[in-house]
Amino acid sequence: xxxxxxWDLKTxxxxxxxxxxxxxxxxxxxxxxxxSSTGELLLTKLLSSFDKSLLMLNWVKLEGDQPxxxxxxxxxxxxxxxSSVSGSLRxxxxxxxxxxxxxxxxxxxxxEQVRGCPRTGxxxxxxxxxxxRKYGQKDILGAKYPRGYYRCTYRNVQGCLAIKQVQPSDKxxxxxxxxxxxxxxxxxxxxxxxxxxxxxxxxxxxxxxxKETFHNFQTGFEVKTEDxxxxxxxxxxxxxxxxxxxxxxxxxxxxxFSSLTPDNHFMSSFSPPIKSPTASESNCLSPHRMNSFGxxxxxxxxxxxxxxxxxxxxxxxSPILDLDYLGFPxxxxxxxxxxxxxxxx
DNA sequence: CCGATTTGACCTGT
DNA sequence: ACAGGTCAAATCGG
Numbered sequence: 001x002x003x004x005x006x007w008d009l010k011t012x013x014x015x016x017x018x019x020x021x022x023x024x025x026x027x028x029x030x031x032x033x034x035x036s037s038t039g040e041l042l043l044t045k046l047l048s049s050f051d052k053s054l055l056m057l058n059w060v061k062l063e064g065d066q067p068x069x070x071x072x073x074x075x076x077x078x079x080x081x082x083s084s085v086s087g088s089l090r091x092x093x094x095x096x097x098x099x100x101x102x103x104x105x106x107x108x109x110x111x112e113q114v115r116g117c118p119r120t121g122x123x124x125x126x127x128x129x130x131x132x133r134k135y136g137q138k139d140i141l142g143a144k145y146p147r148g149y150y151r152c153t154y155r156n157v158q159g160c161l162a163i164k165q166v167q168p169s170d171k172x173x174x175x176x177x178x179x180x181x182x183x184x185x186x187x188x189x190x191x192x193x194x195x196x197x198x199x200x201x202x203x204x205x206x207x208x209x210x211k212e213t214f215h216n217f218q219t220g221f222e223v224k225t226e227d228x229x230x231x232x233x234x235x236x237x238x239x240x241x242x243x244x245x246x247x248x249x250x251x252x253x254x255x256x257f258s259s260l261t262p263d264n265h266f267m268s269s270f271s272p273p274i275k276s277p278t279a280s281e282s283n284c285l286s287p288h289r290m291n292s293f294g295x296x297x298x299x300x301x302x303x304x305x306x307x308x309x310x311x312x313x314x315x316x317x318s319p320i321l322d323l324d325y326l327g328f329p330x331x332x333x334x335x336x337x338x339x340x341x342x343x344x345x
Numbered sequence: 346c347c348g349a350t351t352t353g354a355c356c357t358g359t
Numbered sequence: 360a361c362a363g364g365t366c367a368a369a370t371c372g373g
Binding site: 135138140141147151165 | 361362363364365366367
């Protein structure tokens with residue numbers, strides 16, 4: 001059964017990969033100079049769609065006991081998963097914390113240490129690419145600062161059950177311990193289509209976000225990613241931003257890791273929130289925000305970073321990691337919540 | 346007006 | 360009983 005599924009998925013991925021390569025070839029064939037901006041945009045979006053689809057499939061099941069994701073911007077270190085979980089990242093639907101008749105199931109959970117910028121302080125550093133809604137705050141015994149509880153804004157709309165807890169460090173309130181639980185299954189469709197008017201909610205969040213992001217980009221930030229299970233493959237990466245440009249022009253500015261297309265933000269749609277806890281703001285992406293560093297957890301060295309930048313700027317204008325870099329795994333977890341709604345519409 | 350945040354109350358697990 | 364987690368009414372703000 002599972003073998004059949006994997007075979008189908010392999011075929012699926014092969015088709016996607018082939019389609020992606022064909023698009024690249026088409027673009028090379030046509031030549032960038034002969035392409036209108038609309039044509040280039042369409043091709044870029046086409047590439048992005050393939051990449052998105054491929055990236056979504058990047059959850060893997062290891063042969064061994066410890067479930068983890070080998071690579072890909074969706075890489076999440078499934079910390080605190082016991083070996084009894086037989087090598088699978090469970091889907092969110094497997095969990096029902098309110099079902100008292102069952103033992104508490106193990107959630108995909110990981111914790112990160114994130115440093116905000118000094119000026120934002122307790123208000124939190126920059127967003128992490130997701131839309132969070134605060135639903136509670138609690139004083140924690142022995143902790144100097146209260147812990148904030150956030151859930152995905154799209155919880156009701158799309159049933160996305162991702163949550164996070166943000167707690168400032170006792171010693172340095174600009175450093176946050178962010179615990180994430182459950183992966184995002186939400187699709188921010190309106191954000192994936194540049195030019196499409198965001199709904200009211202997104203509008204609100206986008207406006208708010210833009211201001212905050214601008215501020216944060218001005219002040220710079222640093223991210224420290226840690227994993228509870230000491231997964232060494234996820235290094236602590238820091239990015240410095242010194243941009244003073246308006247949000248809409250960020251991609252023109254000089255950044256260490258910049259995105260190249262208007263819809264690059266999709267990366268964060270499928271990557272673990274890895275940059276910040278964002279204490280009190282909603283974190284929706286602006287369609288033109290230079291935002292995503294999805295996949296930074298994957299970097300194992302500075303050269304890797306360069307490789308990714310090159311992958312996004314040379315052979316392809318796609319902002320996404322080159323699939324060669326990703327080293328696509330072809331073994332999948334059948335429990336993976338493969339929600340493709342909104343991607344093939 | 347509507348969505349986000351705040352915050353006290355309530356629920357749940359230990 | 361207590362601490363952590365969640366709910367939901369009140370409040371805020373664009």
